[in-house]
Amino acid sequence: MPTVSMTVNGKQVSADVSSNTLLVTFIRENLKLTGTHVGCDTSQCGACVVHVNGNSAKSCTMLAVQAEGAEITTIEGLAKGNDLHPMQKSFQENHGLQCGFCTTGMIMSAVDLVNKSDKLDDASIREGLEGNICRCTGYQNIVKSIQAAAKEMEA
Amino acid sequence: MTTETGIGASVRRKEDKRFIIGKGRYLDDITKPGQTYGYFIRSPYAHAKINSIDTSEALKAPGIVDILTGPDMEADGIGPIICGWGITSKDGTPHKAPAHPALAVSHVKYVGHQVALVVAETLQQARDAAELVEIDYEELPHVIEVGDALASDAPQIHDDIPGNLSFDWEIGDRAAAEQAIASAHHVTRMDLRNNRLIPNAMEPRAALGEYDAGTDEITLYTTSQNPHVHRLVLSAFNAVAPEHKLRVIAPDVGGGFGSKIFIYSEETVCAWATKKLDRPIKWTADRSESFLSDAHGRDHETHAEMAFDADGKILGFKVSTKANVGCYLSTFASAVPTYLYGTLLNGQYTMPAIYCEVQAGFTNTAPVDAYRGAGRPEATYVVERMIEIGAREMGIDPGEIRKRNFIPPDAYPYETPVIMAYDSGNYALAMDKAQAAIDYSGFEARKAESAQRGKLRGIGYSAFIEACGIAPSAAVGSLGAGVGLWESAQVRFNPTGSVTVFTGSHSHGQGHETTFAQIVSDQLGVPIDQVEISHGDTGKVPFGMGTYGSRSLAVGGSAIMKAIDKVVEKSKKIAAHTLEASVEDIEHSGGVFSVAGTDKKMTMAEIAFSAYVPHNYPADVEPGMDETAFYDPLNFTFPAGTHIAEVEIDPETGTTEILDWVAVDDFGNVINPMIVEGQVHGGLAQGIGQALLENCVYDKESGQLLTGSYMDYCMPRADDLPTFRVETINTPCTTNPLGVKGCGEAGAISAPAALMNAITNALGKEIDMPATPEKVWRAAQGL
Ligand code: FES
Ligand code: FES
Numbered sequence: 001m002p003t004v005s006m007t008v009n010g011k012q013v014s015a016d017v018s019s020n021t022l023l024v025t026f027i028r029e030n031l032k033l034t035g036t037h038v039g040c041d042t043s044q045c046g047a048c049v050v051h052v053n054g055n056s057a058k059s060c061t062m063l064a065v066q067a068e069g070a071e072i073t074t075i076e077g078l079a080k081g082n083d084l085h086p087m088q089k090s091f092q093e094n095h096g097l098q099c100g101f102c103t104t105g106m107i108m109s110a111v112d113l114v115n116k117s118d119k120l121d122d123a124s125i126r127e128g129l130e131g132n133i134c135r136c137t138g139y140q141n142i143v144k145s146i147q148a149a150a151k152e153m154e155a
Numbered sequence: 156m157t158t159e160t161g162i163g164a165s166v167r168r169k170e171d172k173r174f175i176i177g178k179g180r181y182l183d184d185i186t187k188p189g190q191t192y193g194y195f196i197r198s199p200y201a202h203a204k205i206n207s208i209d210t211s212e213a214l215k216a217p218g219i220v221d222i223l224t225g226p227d228m229e230a231d232g233i234g235p236i237i238c239g240w241g242i243t244s245k246d247g248t249p250h251k252a253p254a255h256p257a258l259a260v261s262h263v264k265y266v267g268h269q270v271a272l273v274v275a276e277t278l279q280q281a282r283d284a285a286e287l288v289e290i291d292y293e294e295l296p297h298v299i300e301v302g303d304a305l306a307s308d309a310p311q312i313h314d315d316i317p318g319n320l321s322f323d324w325e326i327g328d329r330a331a332a333e334q335a336i337a338s339a340h341h342v343t344r345m346d347l348r349n350n351r352l353i354p355n356a357m358e359p360r361a362a363l364g365e366y367d368a369g370t371d372e373i374t375l376y377t378t379s380q381n382p383h384v385h386r387l388v389l390s391a392f393n394a395v396a397p398e399h400k401l402r403v404i405a406p407d408v409g410g411g412f413g414s415k416i417f418i419y420s421e422e423t424v425c426a427w428a429t430k431k432l433d434r435p436i437k438w439t440a441d442r443s444e445s446f447l448s449d450a451h452g453r454d455h456e457t458h459a460e461m462a463f464d465a466d467g468k469i470l471g472f473k474v475s476t477k478a479n480v481g482c483y484l485s486t487f488a489s490a491v492p493t494y495l496y497g498t499l500l501n502g503q504y505t506m507p508a509i510y511c512e513v514q515a516g517f518t519n520t521a522p523v524d525a526y527r528g529a530g531r532p533e534a535t536y537v538v539e540r541m542i543e544i545g546a547r548e549m550g551i552d553p554g555e556i557r558k559r560n561f562i563p564p565d566a567y568p569y570e571t572p573v574i575m576a577y578d579s580g581n582y583a584l585a586m587d588k589a590q591a592a593i594d595y596s597g598f599e600a601r602k603a604e605s606a607q608r609g610k611l612r613g614i615g616y617s618a619f620i621e622a623c624g625i626a627p628s629a630a631v632g633s634l635g636a637g638v639g640l641w642e643s644a645q646v647r648f649n650p651t652g653s654v655t656v657f658t659g660s661h662s663h664g665q666g667h668e669t670t671f672a673q674i675v676s677d678q679l680g681v682p683i684d685q686v687e688i689s690h691g692d693t694g695k696v697p698f699g700m701g702t703y704g705s706r707s708l709a710v711g712g713s714a715i716m717k718a719i720d721k722v723v724e725k726s727k728k729i730a731a732h733t734l735e736a737s738v739e740d741i742e743h744s745g746g747v748f749s750v751a752g753t754d755k756k757m758t759m760a761e762i763a764f765s766a767y768v769p770h771n772y773p774a775d776v777e778p779g780m781d782e783t784a785f786y787d788p789l790n791f792t793f794p795a796g797t798h799i800a801e802v803e804i805d806p807e808t809g810t811t812e813i814l815d816w817v818a819v820d821d822f823g824n825v826i827n828p829m830i831v832e833g834q835v836h837g838g839l840a841q842g843i844g845q846a847l848l849e850n851c852v853y854d855k856e857s858g859q860l861l862t863g864s865y866m867d868y869c870m871p872r873a874d875d876l877p878t879f880r881v882e883t884i885n886t887p888c889t890t891n892p893l894g895v896k897g898c899g900e901a902g903a904i905s906a907p908a909a910l911m912n913a914i915t916n917a918l919g920k921e922i923d924m925p926a927t928p929e930k931v932w933r934a935a936q937g938l
Contacts, residue, residue, distance in 0.1 A: 034180075138876060
């Protein structure tokens with residue numbers, strides 16, 4: 001079994017994994033970071049989104065060994081101690097979640113979306129969420145959450 | 156008066172914190188010491204006989220623990236999966252339900268049918284071992300569509316059920332409806348198809364069984380909307396364990412929409428197998444399994460006839476429906492196309508005569524059961540499409556024809572010809588507000604403007620009604636329900652004044668931890684952060700019936716109100732004693748108990764403390780402050796409203812853009828407007844999904860599920876949906892103490908008719924759901 005080493009939420013981790021272990025499995029099963037979810041088996045739902053070297057990535061679509069040496073941030077690493085990230089606060093403030101299952105992936109995608117774009121309007125946010133499925137909210141309050149957080153993050 | 160955290164305030168949700176920091180605890184996040192992993196071997200055929208199952212090679216595979224099959228379950232006396240609602244056919248005979256063993260014994264009846272459970276130390280080992288199991292199947296003829304299944308030459312699916320007919324049910328007055336149709340000025344006749352859907356809660360179903368040999372107790376963690384119902388059925392019918400030795404826990408559940416009400420094979424097998432193997436066993440569906448084996452929704456073929464007089468007044472309505480129930484009758488499958496469907500065909504209108512008949516047919520597909528709205532979306536679709544088409548045929552404005560037929564606001568209680576008694580409503584008010592919001596009178600000008608750009612603009616109404624808050628136990632019992640549909644609540648004060656509320660309702664996204672806390676905070680003056688709502692664990696909460704049918708607030712919330720009444724009654728006695736007054740002189744408001752006409756008072760926290768430290772205490776009052784109530788509703792509730800959709804179609808590409816959506820709903824009193832609005836958004840998204848995108852398709856030739864992944868089953872995504880404009884009007888429900896009606900399903904019930912009315916208005920032509928670009932393009936091109 002190959003050994004993989006990476007930095008997850010600022011901590012150096014390494015483990016022996018089989019070569020076909022998915023990054024999401026490594027995060028959930030080996031590291032017990034269960035905030036990253038699995039909602040599908042075809043890379044379509046975005047419940048598993050984490051940041052790999054600062055870019056959002058579907059962790060069900062990567063092998064753990066492909067993340068060798070990478071800097072990974074999961075939802076558990078987004079807040080600074082007790083200080084929630086503006087995107088987290090905004091989801092609560094704007095009722096951007098219901099059952100919460102899609103939410104962690106949604107927040108990780110949204111942070112990356114805001115980081116990478118200058119101007120986000122309703123349409124571009126909706127387009128930017130193409131890779132994330134939510135069955136509960138109808139997306140309206142997710143869009144609102146992201147708009148509000150984007151203002152906060154610019155400031 | 157609305158306080159910041161009381162009834163009527165948009166309190167931010169208490170439960171959100173754990174979800175936004177990744178500390179939600181869904182089933183697959185739970186791991187037990189010594190846990191094994193289960194993997195289900197499923198049928199690759201739509202219909203086949205199992206000649207043999209050879210596990211010998213697989214049992215030698217690395218990490219294997221055991222492989223369990225249907226005969227093993229039978230040998231252990233585990234009973235079949237049941238249907239909990241008995242329907243009586245026209246001829247007086249009970250519905251026919253085939254025996255449904257949790258693991259197939261001799262035959263498989265649909266693709267995805269559970270055949271064996273492979274248990275291994277890791278999931279990968281279980282999957283690998285499953286590859287080594289040799290099953291000899293002998294394929295048999297299958298049938299997919301309900302119309303085909305009920306035809307005389309159809310393949311027989313169950314030996315003991317001739318013609319694949321489960322029941323042939325009716326409601327209403329056939330002769331009166333036919334008479335009205337025969338003598339009417341105008342009759343609208345339509346064939347309507349309600350497309351089959353797959354619920355797709357984002358958290359897949361899962362189960363984790365854990366056996367304690369010391370206590371002989373089984374704990375089943377499962378993705379359930381009603382853990383006590385799971386416990387009851389698994390004990391009383393499946394004989395997995397006696398009820399007092401079975402604990403069912405539904406932890407954080409990632410959406411349900413009905414699909415997690417039912418008692419499925421997988422959790423039954425896991426609960427049984429954990430004891431048999433004396434190891435914890437976890438099974439989590441992958442999405443492909445969810446597509447194959449979650450109970451599907453809808454799937455009706457309907458012929459309807461609506462009779463009008465010359466003014467567009469409805470005279471009679473006749474509906475014949477064929478409902479596809481899949482290969483077995485799931486937990487509530489028989490109630491959905493009958494008492495949750497036929498009883499709502501009266502809509503918001505005065506209809507002198509209604510008749511509805513429903514034939515439920517078995518097919519070689521996954522079981523079909525309740526999905527968000529459950530029968531009521533199907534009813535609204537039929538009523539609201541028929542009245543719209545009637546208006547078009549008679550040249551009457553679609554808003555106007557509805558107004559001519561609305562039950563007037565002074566006619567309540569209003570008895571319909573299909574056994575419902577509406578308690579309250581104001582349908583014209585909702586419609587007026589919706590028309591104003593969308594600027595209905597400006598539509599023609601907007602349509603002309605679209606036409607100049609070569610686009611087709613359409614507008615469509617849906618004036619829906621639903622029956623929620625299910626339900627009075629005696630009433631549903633007389634209609635065939637196998638259970639009562641009350642709810643429980645326990646309000647437990649701690650000595651320091653904080654409160655834990657135990658509810659039999661279950662939240663899987665609805666926000667009970669906030670809404671219910673608002674009620675307690677409002678009524679008893681406890682700061683909302685000192686109110687904890689506990690749900691989902693049969694080891695903690697009193698027996699409860701769970702969450703479905705928009706019942707949690709109307710029934711579960713009312714139970715909390717009843718428990719609060721008991722707290723208040725007891726508190727008055729304690730206050731009277733302490734303040735040296737008579738009980739009659741104690742007045743209560745928001746957790747403050749005062750002696751009338753004086754400034755003597757005690758707070759709820761002081762009284763709770765006194766109840767636990769009863770040094771100076773009334774002799775005839777028990778110590779402690781912990782009150783339980785069970786609430787059985789007096790009636791269904793009847794949320795209703797008008798939704799108007801405006802669309803623009805590009806005839807060159809067939810794409811439909813939703814330009815505007817106005818929803819004006821009457822949910823009675825509203826506890827948390829923010830949460831209510833969110834529920835409407837979510838329901839609308841699912842209803843729009845049904846009308847525009849979603850469709851479950853099995854290949855008729857092979858019986859394979861063609862839409863078995865997110866690449867083939869089109870889920871609504873953010874850029875498929877508009878920004879909704881949601882308003883409420885508030886005609887309080889007269890039959891429950893909160894005056895609430897329920898909001899969870901409204902959007903899913905209302906949306907399909909509104910959208911299809913808008914699309915067909917734009918096209919000037921009928922098409923069936925889902926209105927895919929190809930269908931729309933063909934219609935627009937006259938093909
Ligand atoms: S789990 Fe990764 S996209 Fe669905
Ligand atoms: S909040 Fe439930 S899936 Fe998005």
